[in-house]
Amino acid sequence: MTNIPKIGDIVGDFRLPGVRLNGEAFHRGDYTLCEQRGRPMILAFYPGDDTPVCSAQLCSYSDGLEPLQSAGATVWGISPQNLDSHERFARSRKLRMPLLADPDRSVAKSFGITAPLIGLRRSVFIITAHGRLHWKHVTAVGATYPPTADPTAQLATLPA
Structure with a gap:
């Protein structure tokens, strides 16, 4: 398993299929x-x-997208499910950010967040405009997540 990137590391490129409502x-x-x-x-x-x-x-x-976008950020949700599953999920919940499919967990593996039984650890990463990791929240079990206010506050600390 790959290690979780450290703050300041350049994040490797990836391409995934996704859907957007x-x-x-x-x-x-x-x-x-x-x-x-x-x-x-x-x-x-x-x-x-x-x-x-x-x-x-x-x-x-999705409900808190405006402050994140006002700070200049783009938000992507990423999970192992396929595009049809993502479309049903986004439609049923009216999700406004793109949902990307990582069925073989290759991107999750590159971030070092794959886990037995649950597939991947719930994680949020902020990447700077120059491709460096600025902030991360990686759960051990996956039952918690940072509220929108946390990444919004972190975006305010990005260098100009």
């Missing part, structure tokens, strides 16, 4: 981390669609 329309496409350079990124890894804690986490981030 826009009103009633759904858009499917590939999401590439390096194409987001120039703006901060929040990557929210979660174990599964439509589970109680994951639903609470992703709904809170």
Whole structure:
């Protein structure tokens, strides 16, 4: 297993398929981390669609999207489920951020957050506009997540 990146490390590029709800329309496409350079990124890894804690986490981030976007950040949710599962989840919960599919957990492995039984540890990473890890929250078990206020406060500490 790969180690969890350290603050200040350059985060490796990846490309994953994803879905994004826009009103009633759904858009499917590939999401590439390096194409987001120039703006901060929040990557929210979660174990599964439509589970109680994951639903609470992703709904809170979707509801709290404006302060994150006002700070210049893009937010992506990432889990092992496929795009059809993500679409059902986003539609049922009205989630407004892209949900990316990492079915082989290759991206989760590159972040060192895979775990037996649960697949991956619930984790949130903030990556600077220059591709460096600025902040992380990685759970041991996966039942907790940082409220939107935590990444929002961290975005305020990013260098200009």
